Amino acid sequence: GDSVTQMEGPVTLSEEAFLTINCTYTATGYPSLFWYVQYPGEGLQLLLKATKADDKGSNKGFEATYRKETTSFHLEKGSVQVSDSAVYFCALRSAGGTSYGKLTFGQGTILTVHP
C-alpha cells in the first residue's frame, strides 16, 4: 500500500538557517504530493502541493520538488523564522480507485526555530 516516510524530528534551528525536511514515498501510479503545516494550537493547513513529476510547489518561502526518480518530495526553506515553528506533515494522495482523494501522511516533523 501507499506509505510516506519523513525525517524524524524534532528539528531545532536558529533564525535565518536553511531548512530541509526529507520526505520519501511509496505508491502505485502517479500520486499527488503535499506538505501540510500545523501551528501550535491550530488545525492542519495545506502548505504546498505538486501533482506531477518535476512540479515544484511553493508557498511562504517554502519549496518542494516532486522527484519521481527518487520518490521524494523534500521540503526546503532558505531562511527560517521563529514563526515557522510548527509540525510539518508530508502526504500523498492516491490516484483513482475507490479512495480517490484519500491522504496518506508521514509521521510529522516538529520544527522549532530559536531567535
Add this chain to the structure above:
Amino acid sequence: GAGVSQSPSNKVTEKGKDVELRCDPISGHTALYWYRQSLGQGLEFLIYFQGNSAPDKSGLPSDRFSAERTGGSVSTLTIQRTQQEDSAVYLCASSLGQFFGPGTRLTVL
C-alpha cells in the same frame, strides 16, 4: 460556510459512553474524509464519503466506529462504547482533502 467546521471542539467522556462528532464541510464539496490524529499513530485515514455513500471505510479501527452523511453535506462520526485508546483529535476534510476542519479533541477518561 467559509470553511470546514467541526463540533464540538472538545469532548471529554467516560469510558463506555457513546459520542457523536459532527463535520460541516464546505458547501458544494461532495467528497468528505475523516482522519484521526493521535500521539502514537500520527494521522490516520478513517473513512471517505462521496456524496452520501462511503466507498472506503477501510480505516475505521473497529465496529464501534461508524459514520454517516446525509443530504450530501453534514457528516457524523459515532463511536460507541468509547475506550481510552479512542482519545485523539478527529479531523474532517473536504475537497480532495485539501481543506481541513479544526478538529474535535476527544478525551476518554
